[in-house]
Amino acid sequence: MCDSDFLKGMAMAQEVTISVDALGGDNAPSVVLEGCEQALAADSQLHIILCGPAEVVEPFAATHERCEAVATTESISMGEHPANAVRKKKDSSLVVGARMVKEGRAQGFFSAGSTGACLAAATLVMGRVKGVARPALASVVPSPVRPVVMSDIGANADCKPEYLLQFAVMATVYAEKIIGIENPQVAYLNIGEEEEKGSQFAQEVHKLLREKLPNFAGNAEGGDIMQGTYDIIVTDGFTGNVCIKTIEGTAKVLFKSLKGIMMSSLATKLGALTLKGGLKELMASVNADTYGGAPILGVKGACLVGHGSSNATAIKNGILTSANVVRTNVSEVIADYFAKNSKPASEEAKEA
Amino acid sequence: MCDSDFLKGMAMAQEVTISVDALGGDNAPSVVLEGCEQALAADSQLHIILCGPAEVVEPFAATHERCEAVATTESISMGEHPANAVRKKKDSSLVVGARMVKEGRAQGFFSAGSTGACLAAATLVMGRVKGVARPALASVVPSPVRPVVMSDIGANADCKPEYLLQFAVMATVYAEKIIGIENPQVAYLNIGEEEEKGSQFAQEVHKLLREKLPNFAGNAEGGDIMQGTYDIIVTDGFTGNVCIKTIEGTAKVLFKSLKGIMMSSLATKLGALTLKGGLKELMASVNADTYGGAPILGVKGACLVGHGSSNATAIKNGILTSANVVRTNVSEVIADYFAKNSKPASEEAKEA
Numbered sequence: 001m002c003d004s005d006f007l008k009g010m011a012m013a014q015e016v017t018i019s020v021d022a023l024g025g026d027n028a029p030s031v032v033l034e035g036c037e038q039a040l041a042a043d044s045q046l047h048i049i050l051c052g053p054a055e056v057v058e059p060f061a062a063t064h065e066r067c068e069a070v071a072t073t074e075s076i077s078m079g080e081h082p083a084n085a086v087r088k089k090k091d092s093s094l095v096v097g098a099r100m101v102k103e104g105r106a107q108g109f110f111s112a113g114s115t116g117a118c119l120a121a122a123t124l125v126m127g128r129v130k131g132v133a134r135p136a137l138a139s140v141v142p143s144p145v146r147p148v149v150m151s152d153i154g155a156n157a158d159c160k161p162e163y164l165l166q167f168a169v170m171a172t173v174y175a176e177k178i179i180g181i182e183n184p185q186v187a188y189l190n191i192g193e194e195e196e197k198g199s200q201f202a203q204e205v206h207k208l209l210r211e212k213l214p215n216f217a218g219n220a221e222g223g224d225i226m227q228g229t230y231d232i233i234v235t236d237g238f239t240g241n242v243c244i245k246t247i248e249g250t251a252k253v254l255f256k257s258l259k260g261i262m263m264s265s266l267a268t269k270l271g272a273l274t275l276k277g278g279l280k281e282l283m284a285s286v287n288a289d290t291y292g293g294a295p296i297l298g299v300k301g302a303c304l305v306g307h308g309s310s311n312a313t314a315i316k317n318g319i320l321t322s323a324n325v326v327r328t329n330v331s332e333v334i335a336d337y338f339a340k341n342s343k344p345a346s347e348e349a350k351e352a
Numbered sequence: 353m354c355d356s357d358f359l360k361g362m363a364m365a366q367e368v369t370i371s372v373d374a375l376g377g378d379n380a381p382s383v384v385l386e387g388c389e390q391a392l393a394a395d396s397q398l399h400i401i402l403c404g405p406a407e408v409v410e411p412f413a414a415t416h417e418r419c420e421a422v423a424t425t426e427s428i429s430m431g432e433h434p435a436n437a438v439r440k441k442k443d444s445s446l447v448v449g450a451r452m453v454k455e456g457r458a459q460g461f462f463s464a465g466s467t468g469a470c471l472a473a474a475t476l477v478m479g480r481v482k483g484v485a486r487p488a489l490a491s492v493v494p495s496p497v498r499p500v501v502m503s504d505i506g507a508n509a510d511c512k513p514e515y516l517l518q519f520a521v522m523a524t525v526y527a528e529k530i531i532g533i534e535n536p537q538v539a540y541l542n543i544g545e546e547e548e549k550g551s552q553f554a555q556e557v558h559k560l561l562r563e564k565l566p567n568f569a570g571n572a573e574g575g576d577i578m579q580g581t582y583d584i585i586v587t588d589g590f591t592g593n594v595c596i597k598t599i600e601g602t603a604k605v606l607f608k609s610l611k612g613i614m615m616s617s618l619a620t621k622l623g624a625l626t627l628k629g630g631l632k633e634l635m636a637s638v639n640a641d642t643y644g645g646a647p648i649l650g651v652k653g654a655c656l657v658g659h660g661s662s663n664a665t666a667i668k669n670g671i672l673t674s675a676n677v678v679r680t681n682v683s684e685v686i687a688d689y690f691a692k693n694s695k696p697a698s699e700e701a702k703e704a
Contacts, residue, residue: 144609154543157551191506191593199509199590222597226605238551239594241543245574246595250602253578254638257496258610261630268630274623278613286606 035315374404387667
């Protein structure tokens with residue numbers, strides 16, 4: 001699925017305000033500003049509240065329609081302890097960005113900054129949806145076969161089976177609303193297809209999903225993720241994080257090796273020219289940036305985290321996807337579900 | 353690293369007998385027989401005890417030097433419960449193959465059959481090395497950068513931190529003896545580089561390895577595996593199994609997509625011709641079969657498990673690597689280590 005396919009389904013009728021962390025990402029603020037400019041141009045109903053140093057955000061807002069500047073004095077770096085940084089640096093671009101949603105000035109927040117700090121800010125500042133035991137970090141796995149939603153990919157290293165049931169429910173809403181998959185099927189990432197496979201924990205998760213999740217399709221294995229065997233892969237945040245980084249690392253190494261082969265002689269260089277278009281598409285299809293970042297599911301409002309290495313296009317996609325999450329009411333649908341269906345499950349989780 | 357590089361370092365001076373499961377693998381017995389023939393031709397000091405149905409193994413042994421037939425009447429299929437099948441089917445080719453090592457008629461056993469059944473047979477029939485709490489299934493991860501030993505990749509879904517210390521020690525011996533890496537460095541597969549990252553379990557493992565493993569290099573992330581950042585990746589069998597299958601699945605999907613691009617027009621077909629040689633090498637380098645299967649470490653004698661989809665070359669490599677494991681005394685060095693160094697650790701593990 002290429003960039004334009006993914007974005008073309010978005011309804012752009014409704015006015016939406018997204019707060020953006022001007023200091024998020026390795027190449028901030030320049031690519032963030034470029035990304036904001038592109039997003040504003042692409043979506044005429046989009047408003048941006050740009051949070052960052054006055055000298056960065058004010059000149060940008062002054063020269064761009066539908067953009068408001070909120071000057072901040074602090075920044076959170078990648079290396080800082082997430083929760084401590086969020087608690088201490090109340091005037092950081094990241095925390096202020098999240099606060100804009102809490103205060104109702106924006107409906108969604110986007111940052112390509114520290115994932116941990118975004119998770120902490122989403123949970124501590126924006127707040128959990130009632131009934132959600134643990135918000136999850138989801139991702140649209142960049143498979144050339146088709147997009148696969150995976151959750152949790154790193155918010156919760158220690159999980160209880162009940163959490164995974166909630167991750168599955170929230171990912172189902174995201175897959176339906178944002179990826180446009182009808183009646184998406186969820187599989188649990190395990191080490192074998194049979195229900196008795198895996199650790200004690202894995203067996204408990206399988207049993208719980210089998211009992212409580214109507215769209216549960218059984219166990220998946222590692223090979224199923226990229227092959228797009230299932231719409232949604234649910235997993236604990238430890239396994240999910242290792243897996244998503246393994247996919248990225250594997251693709252990176254293979255593309256690098258391929259490039260080496262293509263550059264090895266004049267003949268291979270000429271041969272490679274014929275493949276250039278196809279390869280560019282393939283590389284784009286396995287680029288996570290196409291899907292605009294990783295959503296934090298289970299918090300009040302939209303919150304997406306971009307890759308630290310995001311370029312302007314990735315920032316643009318992240319902001320537009322955040323607006324789409326707002327317009328399709330992902331957070332509200334999740335809140336409704338937990339209000340109606342899973343009070344007992346969330347109580348159990350709290351008690352356990 | 354191509355096939356010949358990997359095999360050329362093997363010392364072939366010493367006579368070795370390997371028992372082989374004639375019924376192991378999706379294409380058994382035909383590819384197993386072909387593989388045996390190739391292995392016998394490649395190693396003049398190799399003897400094979402071929403275990404399987406009389407009508408399969410006897411004609412082969414009669415026409416091949418250094419090959420003995422042991423007729424068996426049962427077989428274990430991929431779908432059977434491993435431990436139950438091994439306990440019940442005492443005259444299966446897989447169990448009899450393992451028993452040949454137990455009885456001292458062979459020094460190593462190779463099968464491309466059910467991994468679970470091989471693990472059960474290795475543990476129940478061949479027996480654990482004294483001091484080893486849990487044998488591990490290791491693998492040489494097929495990276496085009498360099499071979500990386502990963503353990504455990506699926507023998508132990510539920511682990512204690514002490515097990516991972518032992519997996520690391522055993523993988524160190526394998527990496528030194530079989531892959532030829534001097535002073536190999538071990539990293540622990542976690543979700544961040546910092547020691548405080550990961551689940552409770554991950555933090556305990558990190559602390560233990562930091563204290564007790566001299567060649568511990570710290571935490572690795574998923575992206576490090578294929579990039580060959582470390583010589584050895586140690587992990588629990590759940591994460592390891594998911595990861596190794598994720599790598600295989602990712603490589604498979606990318607090569608398939610690449611093939612699609614190359615076949616899309618006459619121009620791309622011609623262009624692809626120039627890359628054929630390089631691509632063939634790349635695909636071989638990411639083929640697990642090159643390294644002759646996954647060793648079970650911590651059992652008495654050599655035991656390697658081939659991929660179910662093994663072709664004759666993979667079977668040959670598996671048998672030759674099994675012989676190499678015997679000749680380099682991998683099992684004995686591991687036994688010596690645990691006899692001298694880790695009695696307290698194994699006692700702790702037993703008690704815990």
